[in-house]
Amino acid sequence: MGGDGGVNVTVPAAVQSVQKIVDLHLHLVGDEAKILPLLSQLGATQMTDRITVLHTSQRVCANDKPTNILRKGKTSSMFLAVELVKSGQVQAMVSAGDTGALLLSGRHLLKTIAGIDKPAIVATIPAASRQSFLLDVGANVDCKADQLFQFAVMGTVLAESLNLVAKARVGLLNIGVENYKGTEQVKLAAELLEGCDQIEYIGYIEGNDLYEGMADVVVCDGFVGNVTIKSSAGVASKVNRLLLEQTEGGLSNRFKGFFVRPLLAQLRTQINPSRFNGPSLLGLQGSIVKSHGNANIEGFFYAIQQAVNEVENSVPELITDRVATIMGAGN
Amino acid sequence: MGGDGGVNVTVPAAVQSVQKIVDLHLHLVGDEAKILPLLSQLGATQMTDRITVLHTSQRVCANDKPTNILRKGKTSSMFLAVELVKSGQVQAMVSAGDTGALLLSGRHLLKTIAGIDKPAIVATIPAASRQSFLLDVGANVDCKADQLFQFAVMGTVLAESLNLVAKARVGLLNIGVENYKGTEQVKLAAELLEGCDQIEYIGYIEGNDLYEGMADVVVCDGFVGNVTIKSSAGVASKVNRLLLEQTEGGLSNRFKGFFVRPLLAQLRTQINPSRFNGPSLLGLQGSIVKSHGNANIEGFFYAIQQAVNEVENSVPELITDRVATIMGAGN
Numbered sequence: 001m002g003g004d005g006g007v008n009v010t011v012p013a014a015v016q017s018v019q020k021i022v023d024l025h026l027h028l029v030g031d032e033a034k035i036l037p038l039l040s041q042l043g044a045t046q047m048t049d050r051i052t053v054l055h056t057s058q059r060v061c062a063n064d065k066p067t068n069i070l071r072k073g074k075t076s077s078m079f080l081a082v083e084l085v086k087s088g089q090v091q092a093m094v095s096a097g098d099t100g101a102l103l104l105s106g107r108h109l110l111k112t113i114a115g116i117d118k119p120a121i122v123a124t125i126p127a128a129s130r131q132s133f134l135l136d137v138g139a140n141v142d143c144k145a146d147q148l149f150q151f152a153v154m155g156t157v158l159a160e161s162l163n164l165v166a167k168a169r170v171g172l173l174n175i176g177v178e179n180y181k182g183t184e185q186v187k188l189a190a191e192l193l194e195g196c197d198q199i200e201y202i203g204y205i206e207g208n209d210l211y212e213g214m215a216d217v218v219v220c221d222g223f224v225g226n227v228t229i230k231s232s233a234g235v236a237s238k239v240n241r242l243l244l245e246q247t248e249g250g251l252s253n254r255f256k257g258f259f260v261r262p263l264l265a266q267l268r269t270q271i272n273p274s275r276f277n278g279p280s281l282l283g284l285q286g287s288i289v290k291s292h293g294n295a296n297i298e299g300f301f302y303a304i305q306q307a308v309n310e311v312e313n314s315v316p317e318l319i320t321d322r323v324a325t326i327m328g329a330g331n
Numbered sequence: 332m333g334g335d336g337g338v339n340v341t342v343p344a345a346v347q348s349v350q351k352i353v354d355l356h357l358h359l360v361g362d363e364a365k366i367l368p369l370l371s372q373l374g375a376t377q378m379t380d381r382i383t384v385l386h387t388s389q390r391v392c393a394n395d396k397p398t399n400i401l402r403k404g405k406t407s408s409m410f411l412a413v414e415l416v417k418s419g420q421v422q423a424m425v426s427a428g429d430t431g432a433l434l435l436s437g438r439h440l441l442k443t444i445a446g447i448d449k450p451a452i453v454a455t456i457p458a459a460s461r462q463s464f465l466l467d468v469g470a471n472v473d474c475k476a477d478q479l480f481q482f483a484v485m486g487t488v489l490a491e492s493l494n495l496v497a498k499a500r501v502g503l504l505n506i507g508v509e510n511y512k513g514t515e516q517v518k519l520a521a522e523l524l525e526g527c528d529q530i531e532y533i534g535y536i537e538g539n540d541l542y543e544g545m546a547d548v549v550v551c552d553g554f555v556g557n558v559t560i561k562s563s564a565g566v567a568s569k570v571n572r573l574l575l576e577q578t579e580g581g582l583s584n585r586f587k588g589f590f591v592r593p594l595l596a597q598l599r600t601q602i603n604p605s606r607f608n609g610p611s612l613l614g615l616q617g618s619i620v621k622s623h624g625n626a627n628i629e630g631f632f633y634a635i636q637q638a639v640n641e642v643e644n645s646v647p648e649l650i651t652d653r654v655a656t657i658m659g660a661g662n
Contacts, residue, residue, distance in 0.1 A: 065511065138506055141514045175469050175557040180396065183472045183554060207561025211569045220558070223514060226506040227555055228562045230538025235566040238542045 001030040001059040001077045002097025003293045003300075010096060011038040013300035018050040020301075021308055027090055029054045029081040056080055060101045069101045070108055078102060082109045085286040092287035092307035096300060102290055103139055103281065110286040113316065115323040119283035120151050121222070121290060122158060123229050124306070125210065130163055134173075134210070134218045137225035137279060145188035148172070148219050150323070152189075152199055154282040155217030157322050161313040163216060171205035171215035173224060179204075189219070198326050280310060282319065287311055332361040332390040332408045333428025334624045334631075341427060342369040344631035349381040351632075352639055358421055360385045360412040387411055391432045400432045401439055409433060413440045416617040423618035423638035427631060433621055434470055434612065441617040444647065446654040450614035451482050452553070452621060453489060454560050455637070456541065464490055465504075465541070465549045468556035468610060476519035479503070479550050481654070483520075483530055485613040486548030488653050492644040494547060502536035502546035504555060510535075520550070529657050611641060613650065618642055 003009060007030065014026050028035050032055040039045055039053075058075045073079055078097050082105045084090040095102050103119060112119055120136035135151045136143065143151075152170045159168035172190055174182040179190070182204070193201035205218050207228065220228070281288040287310045291303035310316075334340060338361065345357050359366050363386040370376055370384075389406040404410055409428050413436045415421040426433055434450060443450060451467035466482045467474065474482075483501045490499035503521055505513040510521070513535070524532035536549050538559065551559070612619040618641045622634035641647075 141506065141512075173558055175472065175554055181472075207558040207563075208565040208568070210562050211565045223506055224555055224558055227504055227538040227551070227559050231541050231559045231563050232538075232566045234539040234542045235563045236570075237539070239567075239570050 001034075002095050003291060003295060005096075005294075005296070007031075007034045007038055009295060009297055009300050011035055012042060013297045013304060014051065015039070015042045015044045015047070016297065016301050017304040018044075018047060021305065024304075024308060025050055025052070026304075027052045027054055027081070027084060029056065029084070030059065030077040031055065031057050033057075054080065054084075060097050067104070069104055073101070073105075079105050079109075082106055082286075082288065085288065086110055091311040092289065094289045094291060094300075094303050094307050096291040096293055096295055096303075098293075099138060099290055102288065106281050106284050106286075106288050110284040110288075112283050113285055113320050113323060115327050116150050116154070116283040116319075117147055119281045120147075120154060121225075121279045122155060122282050123225070123279040125218075125229070125232075130165075130213070130216075132213060132216050132218065133159055134220070134225055134229060135282065136220065136222035137229050138222045139281070140222040142223070143185060143221035145185050145192055148185060148189035148221070149192040149196075150283070151219045152193055152201070152217065153322055153326060154319050155219060156199055157318045158280075158282065158310075158315060159216040161315060161318055162309055165216060167200040168216040169200050169202045169214070170217045170219065171202050173210070173218050173220035173228070174204035174206065176206065177204045185221070196326065198322070280306065280315075282315075285316060285320075287316055332365075333426050334622060334626060336427075336625075336627070338362075338365045338369055340626060340628055340631050342366055343373060344628045344635060345382065346370070346373045346375045346378070347628065347632050348635040349375075349378060352636065355635075355639060356381055356383070357635075358383045358385055358412070358415060360387065360415070361390065361408040362386065362388050364388075385411065385415075391428050398435070400435055404432070410436050410440075413437055413617075413619065416619070417441055422642040423620065425620045425622060425631075425634050425638050427622040427624055427626055427634075429624075430469060430621055433619065437612050437615050437617075437619050441615040441619075443614050444616055444651050444654060446658050447481050447485070447614040447650075448478055450612045451478075451485065452556075452610045453486060453613050454556070454610040456549075456560070456563075461494055461496075461544070461547075463544060463547050463549065465551070465556055465560060466613065467551065467553035468560050469553045470612070471553040473554070474516060474552035476516050476523055479516065479520035479552070480523040480527075481614070482550045483524055483532070483548065484653055484657060485650050486550060487530055488649045489611075489613065489646060490547040492646060492649055493640055496547055498531040499547040500531050500533045500545070501548045501550065502533050504541070504549050504551035504559070505535035505537065507537065508535045516552070527657065529653070611637065611646075613646075616647060616651075618647060 014028060018024050018026055032053050035053050056075055056077050060069060060073055060076045060078045078095055081093045085093045086109045118140055121139045122133050122135035123137045124131045125134050133155050135155050156168045156170060172186055174186055193199055202215055205215055279290050287307055289303050289307040291300050345359060349355050349357055363384050366384050387406055387408050391400060391404055391407045391409045409426055409432060412424045416424045417440045449471055452470045453464050453466035454468045455462045456465050464486050466486050487499045487501060503517055505517055524530055533546055536546055610621050618638055620634050620638040622631050
């Protein structure tokens, strides 16, 4: 039910997903008065073996303070969907709803993995040759060095399992590469990472190198990560708008547009945020993927795909194992 | 002497500046063995009434720890140039050298304005219709609410004098617009700004709205600002590279290039970092402009232009007055 587009985005994306992803079974949790007509319209009423609707008329509202969720939101679609993960009826949950509410429901119902203080939101970013992962992008505004270290461990597991790299290179986001630069927390986290032989720590990464593919995992606190990812998206939108303006207008511009449009299309597949939708909540005993609130159908499809990838790669279990190993090794 | 290009960037930019900016007199502080041949090569040896060379063979090295500057760097070109500001021989100083060294020299020689704890680095960012200002972008990694408030005052003066707006709209960079979001410092700064009737505070600004022109001044701590500005530049470079790749290659691509190149040129003038080079150190009793280390000739020219604008608009004096007024008003 969540996100700017609501069921008009999530239901078509769900139908596309079961069509494209073999053996996927989806539970749609929300208002069946809105969901069923859409399924029928999309010709998906015969898919009852692949799509199950779980009805509730309650939903988390964007204006709710997150703390209200636990008091009166327990019949909301978001809360019920997280309960499905907890009970084991589903293996992962995807939502375009409020991040704070999702974090709170996730922590309350699923609990964090042993050794992880708080979950982090990880975003996938388009780097040079393959995707890389940035975390935290909004769950924790202030982070101690221990937490930054935990983010590095979780990001390593994600990158190694989803990107199929043997050793994920981990960087700390900082304002320079010199070792005297940065906040105390970042400097302390650097020491922790240097002392851990189970993590391939490569040092500080500056903002301008974020998209150069120097690291598979980039770690920062949730305030910095959130502003970084959103301002990057802001630049990408501005460029998209400038390109679009160029392809509109008078005859000569239309002529140009004929040549420019394919370029635009290619550019969009490379910097299009839709392709990289689906930040995950890492560190919980279960998989929760958070779609951007303003995701379109394509974007929400990628968020579902991300959830499938995490389940097929047993990401939460691998994190649990890795944290236990590292702690056992005395780090 | 500073920056990646050294005198090969700064000297041609200096010559361009005296050609384009009426009544500008420049002092070039550095190694005359490198500067004089370049001036001669550029046909600028007759400009002795507009360009003065102050010789020193010493320079701040990129690997120096900033604290070394004050111990053994007092004959460096950077230090001597700041001394010219202090003695009143020049009205502003421009450098492409190390930011930390520049900050330290500036604070040591010029002192901060009464009521300002520490200087901030302000960056000019391309917004919708006119430039807006982001500060701090790297001088202070941790900031108390008081400092964020001081940044708001300084940014207001800069925007109102350089942009000719009657009331500069000030926003605080945050991870959401809801008032319960953000760090304690940001929330406290919001209270201070709401309580000050001399500042047009408009609330929280998210990263994706940074380039939409919603605010004339956006305030954040130096860690967040530095990563934001650099990651935005990273996206812009990535887009530039993608566009350039499109215009190279086979015959059909070359044909496309014919149409795409003008588009690229236009795009570059709009998102080209060169046009927005010249972050200033605000809060000192004197004008210091910091050019990016990797600025080209065009970029360094804009940094000089920025210094001229600040002098012509008496920015440090206006900040002094405004801080005194606000403090007198009990804020």
